[in-house]
Amino acid sequence: MALSSILPEGTWDSHLHIIDTTRFLQTPDTGNSTVVAGVWENVAFEISINSTNVVIVQPTRYGLDNSAALQALTAYGPERARAVVQFDPDTITPYQLQTWHDLGVRGVRFNLANSKNPNSKIPPEELPQLLQQYADLVRPYGWAIQMVIYMEKLAPLVTVIPKLGVKVVIDHFAHPILPKNVTAASEVDPYSTTGFDALVKLLEEGNTWVKISAPYRLTTDKDPEYKTLDPIIRELLRVDSTKAVFGTDWPHTDYEGLDIRPWVKHLAELTSENKTVQQRLFQGNARILWDV
Template identity: 45%
Template sequence: MSCGSRKTISFGKPFRTYKLPASAASPEAHHAYFSVPETPKLPQRIPYQSWDSHMHVVDPARYPLSAKALYTPHPHSLADAEAFEATLGISNVVLVQPSIYGFDNSCLLDALRELGPHRGRGVVVIDPDNIDPRELAQWHALGVRGVRVNLKSVGSTLSGEELKATLLRHADVIRPFGWAIQVYMPLNSLPDIEECIPQLGVKFVVDHFGTPDLSSVAGRSTFNPYDIPGFGSLVRLLRAGQTYVKISGPYRFSTDPEMKDVRILLRELLSVARNRVVYATDWPHTRFEDTDIRPFTELCLQLCGDDKDLVDRLFRRNAEELWDIQR
């Protein structure tokens, strides 16, 4: 580089410049300034090609709700979803079938057609005793990569043996396609089926941290997460390599506005199972529609610290492995 040329150096962070008051400036200084780094906005800190592994699109007017639906949501279109994801810098999404549509996956599948399999994946709800494998093959081409067993949203309770039987029936249907079974159930029920999970022969996904019962640790600034019923089972399954957990929906089980309890759970999960955690927003936060997901996302990034590999795994690579994303 010649003496007269100038090289531009980028530090990767925007800086805010302040001028010192006259009283603080030294007589020798012609220009007394100091620079303080600003925290970059979320789209600048979330890895390129990241995935939101759990969100919904709903349109009650165009796609009638199930007769068993327990609530009627406001419409949330794919365009609304894409506008929301842009605020986080996320362009790839996993559409999850909400309970309000029962076995009718039409709304999800139409949105998936519009997205295309390069940017979208889907998790559907099926009756494993009444499904045509040819239909599953068509859905696979659209980007479907999982089925959901949802007990929490519909208030369903199954015994351990009943749940095992349900999971095995689903696994038998989806195993040829390499799909995952995703469960939304209380964490304290996980020990009842822990021994069954390795027998499924498919990937297993736990929604929303497993929705743990935090009543025994409510109000405590610190606690041992292994004291929470089912947490030990979750960790053992994660370490075994077949199970993933979605880091999502903390408002569905925690009432702490400062997320102290969520922080303890998240820190432990990131520590013991960095290759099996996937980030998700749970947008549009049904029944919690006014939720601002940014503080939770900031917490995720904060607990990853300077470990760029962990950030990349949480927001991108683990999702790519789970949802069969080929780049």
């Protein structure tokens, strides 16, 4: 069955990167590989999965230079796109935030999982203060804080995130660490995964969201549908189907050439038994999270 016949109209891809190393300079520690994944390439990909709306996420390889993301956002326009940027909270100005907001920026991202990102070096005891600093800056604009963090490190934040007064979205299922050599969904118990209970508590609290995205980064399952993650997806949607958004993680950096479409189709079929949940995951929740 074609994706055009099973994905809801107005589907949002809430996680993709615009990367063109021929036009935008990478940070020195992210290598010299040539990647051309610009707006035109992304449009072709999104058409292939029947997605008409996108959220452009600032990648680690561009550091605090948001030029590629912002140019892509301008090309798409605010009717079809939103963006998530990175910035230094000590130097950012209200004028800059307002300018970005007017373009369609709706979030700030910081990465605690990628060793190439300076934020990954932040001591755990300093994280609550940093989160509060970001929250205070973006709250007037209704932005979200987008975090890349390992699920096993969520527990200390269960009492911190609810007090921030902003939406918080956690990338890629919160990076659960599955048991090694898992090859079947029946072998996965979500609650046996360290930190899953903390993620559930955050979802139940109400201002935390999770991205159902980038399955290939989380499992050794070679099945292109990544069915070993199905129990986690099902349970997250059971806990609160209004707090999950779909994303492809295109162009799959470090996994170039991967075809995510079999998984997208599988995810659509997995949620097809409840059309309300499916519509929320692929379209409705994104409109709320990204202030559309």
